[in-house]
Amino acid sequence: MPSIEPSSHFTQLRDWSERKHQVLKDYLPAFCRVLSRRAETIWYVDGYAGAGIYRDPNNPDAPGHPGSPVLAAKIIQTLPYPIRCINVEGDQENFGSLQRETAHFANVESIHGDFNAVIDQILSRVAEMPAFFFLDPFGTKDLPMEGLVDKIALRTKPTDILLRYATETVRRVAAAYEKDAKRGSAHGRNLDKWFRGQDWRTIIEQHTGDERDEALIRYYLKQLVTISNSRMRFACAYPIRSTEGLTKYHLVFATGDRLGMKVMSDILYKAEAKYVEEHAAYIEQKEAGKLKGQTMFDFANPHTEPSAADQLTAKIAKIEQSILDQRQHRTHWEFDDLRCTLIEHGWFARFSEKEFRDACKGLYAKGQIERVSAGKGWNKGTVFILR
Ligand SMILES: C[S@@+](CC[C@H](N)C(=O)[O-])C[C@H]1O[C@@H](n2cnc3c(N)ncnc32)[C@H](O)[C@@H]1O
Known part of the structure; x- marks a missing residue:
């Protein structure tokens, strides 16, 4: 059974979700452009598509903000190549909304179901064509590397994957594995499947805090590029943070294509520069609030940052x-x-x-x-x- 989150997630688009969407908006057209000369049709697969729209229930007439499947549907209408979208959504209410929001777009279809249950059907459907998979569930259970991501990685045609590495959930499940005597082994099995291996157990013995998060992500990336016979040669992780500076999760990108890696590197380089600016503006505003009412002598510390x-x-x-x-x-x-x-x-x-x-x-x-x-x-x- 998919772990379904309440539809309330889709009542407000948070600043960090906008950052995630920006990466998708920048990368999808680039993927299509690169592959347009090599393929009859290109596929976009949104495995955990959501409601398609973020809308405040107190303001139902407002247009709202598009979610990933609607962003993708809009993008493909503007590109001069044959591209098709398949969305999958497990929650009944979210699926209803997804259907309403995408019905008027050409070349977009949606399936109501558990992505794990329909992956084989989707893989055989798109087998002969390049495909970009956007996999954005909330936690770890619905997106195991073992039995799901590894199947996608074994495709023979050009394949890129952009997925949510649920940093907070991994941290929480690892801590529950350590502390919860009763359910520890179930948490352990969950992480074995998430990582497609058991070495995470040694990692959590050796590291704590941020270092543990980082070591676990490195392990995840290594596991992703060492699936035997997989075409995934390169994988990297990028933190999606709130403007305040909290890491919400990581986006993991995997590709078998050096050009894909280069394009994503450039996209995330720009994303990072923008994030740094937004975060700095937030800190500056916060400091300005704090400094109000202080005397000149509070500025005793000279500014020591090196110049740009x-x-x-x-x-x-x-x-x-x-x-x-x-x-x-x-x-x-x-x-x-x-x-x-x-x-x-x-x-x-x-x-x-x-x-x-x-x-x-x-x-x-x-x-x-x-x-x-x-x-x-x-x-x-x-x-x-x-x-
Ligand atoms: C984070 S939301 C997706 C947000 C969307 N990608 C966006 O950016 O607009 C995750 C969605 O996945 C759905 N979901 C969770 N587990 C699922 C599964 N196993 N199969 C299909 N959908 C699932 C949830 O109901 C939820 O709507």
Whole structure:
């Protein structure tokens, strides 16, 4: 049985849900664009689709805010390629709302049921075509890696997965496993399936607090890319936080395609820059509220943060060092290949193409890069040697 949350979730769109939706809105068109030349039809599968709309019951005439299946349905209408959406929703009331909100869109269908029960049917339906799976349930029970995510990862056609890693639930279930003598083993089995393995048990013996969360996420990502015969080569996690700074959950992205990884890295890099700004504005406002009524002498602590320019210089130096570290593997590189290699080795969502280019130019100016390609530009196709 799916664990169904009350429809009250859909009465208010929270700031962190907007951040999640933005990632979907940015990535889905990019996925379709990349695959449009290679496929007859592209599929978007929303496994835990929800009500389709976030609407305040006290204001039923207001338009409300679209949920993921409606955002996807709107996006595919604007793209000049054949794309189809399948939504699955387990809750009767949410499903009714989903049907109403999506009925007028072409190429969108919805199934009322447990995603676990209909996955085989969906997989055989979309087997011959590229598919993007958005999997966004509330907890861990409905989205086990064992028996669900692993099946999706075994597809042979291009497949990307964006899923909710329920950070708070994983933390809570792990703590219940440790403390609840009566139901501990049931919690343990739940996590065995979530992680498709049992090494999380050792991890929770060795770590506590934030470190435990991080180690468990790393384990999850490792499990995701080591499913045997799977096409998923790359997986990463990005925290979805409230404006106040609380981590609500992580979005995990998995792909078998380097281009998908690069595109998502750029999308999340921008998402992070926006989040940092919004969070800083919130803190500033909060501090301004606190400071009201204080005397000048309260400002005794000078502002010690390095300037933005100094921070950027330090960052470019770090990218330069990461580039030079690649000499241990080989010295001949193409610009985009090296950028992807750095993304795979710690720079995912942490630099822009421009920053990477500036690092290449910096090394060139210092004589540590020698160009092989003619011309002056630093772009896809530029070939060089690391000295
Ligand atoms: C977080 S909400 C989805 C929100 C939606 N993705 C959005 O962004 O607008 C999760 C939804 O999954 C549904 N659900 C939970 N377990 C399910 C399952 N096993 N199969 C299908 N739907 C399920 C819940 O009823 C709920 O509506």
